[in-house]
Amino acid sequence: MRVIFSILAAMALATPAGAHEIDNAKSIDIAVSGSIKEYCSMGGIANMDFGNLERRGLNRTAQVAFNCNLPFTMTINGERGALTHSTMPGGQGPFSGQLPYSLVVEMPVRHPATQMLSQTFSSRQLMAGGVISSNGGIATDGMVLGVELGIPSGEAGLLAGDYSEMITITVSPI
Numbered sequence: 001m002r003v004i005f006s007i008l009a010a011m012a013l014a015t016p017a018g019a020h021e022i023d024n025a026k027s028i029d030i031a032v033s034g035s036i037k038e039y040c041s042m043g044g045i046a047n048m049d050f051g052n053l054e055r056r057g058l059n060r061t062a063q064v065a066f067n068c069n070l071p072f073t074m075t076i077n078g079e080r081g082a083l084t085h086s087t088m089p090g091g092q093g094p095f096s097g098q099l100p101y102s103l104v105v106e107m108p109v110r111h112p113a114t115q116m117l118s119q120t121f122s123s124r125q126l127m128a129g130g131v132i133s134s135n136g137g138i139a140t141d142g143m144v145l146g147v148e149l150g151i152p153s154g155e156a157g158l159l160a161g162d163y164s165e166m167i168t169i170t171v172s173p174i
Contacts, residue, residue, distance in 0.1 A: 040068035040171045048147055053083070053099060053158055059148040066107065066143045071136045071174040076103065076167060078126030083149070083163040096154025099163060100124065107143035109134050114141075123150075126167065133174070 043065030050058045080089070082098035091097035101123045108114045115137065121130035152158045 036069065038070050038173060040066075040070070040072060040173065042066050042169065042171065043142075045145065050083075050149060053149070053163060056151070057149075059146060061144055061146040064143050064145055066139050068134070068139045068171060068173075070138060071134050072139070073134070073172050073174055074105070074132040075170045075172070076105070076121060076126055076130040076132070077170075078103075078123050079166040079168070081124045081127035083123075083165045085159055086162045086164065088159055088161070091154055091159050094154055094156035095159035096152040096157065097159050099152050099158060100150035101165070102148050102150065103130070103167065104146040104148070105132060105143060106146075107139055108141045109137035109139055111135070111137035123165070136174075 045062050045064055048060040048062065050060065080098075082100045084099075085091065085097035089097045102120055103123070103126060104118070104120045106116060106118045109117050111134075117132060117134070119130065119132050
């Protein structure tokens with residue numbers, strides 16, 4: 001028992017090597033740092049084929065993987081501002097060569113509470129570029145894109161043939 005008491009007494013009186021008190025020290029600052037790489041990623045989007053354009057009220061939606069760990073601006077451009085006939089974009093006679101559409105973008109954005117951003121653009125607006133801002137938030141839960149076809153402007157409807165449009169989405173950090 002005496003040996004155990006001697007060891008405990010020696011441990012209580014021992015001072016760690018190099019552990020000296022600092023006179024008049026009130027605080028000590030320690031710099032701690034690190035970083036997280038900025039990234040935005042967007043999943044692929046399958047082509048939206050509407051098939052027979054004679055039917056009215058056609059629309060398609062697509063769930064798109066989207067993740068951005070910093071505030072961003074999204075710019076959406078439509079190449080021609082309408083689904084456009086492949087060889088006669090101006091149409092012919094009473095038949096139109098263009099079919100307008102609208103694009104809806106919906107995405108949850110966190111800052112830190114989640115808010116739903118929702119913006120609708122006409123195909124004509126997309127020629128100049130539609131812009132969505134995350135307003136300081138980040139996106140982690142994807143987005144939904146919806147395309148709804150409009151009504152042709154020609155008296156007799158659309159000219160027979162193939163129609164297409166290219167929509168480009170660009171994400172830039174703020």
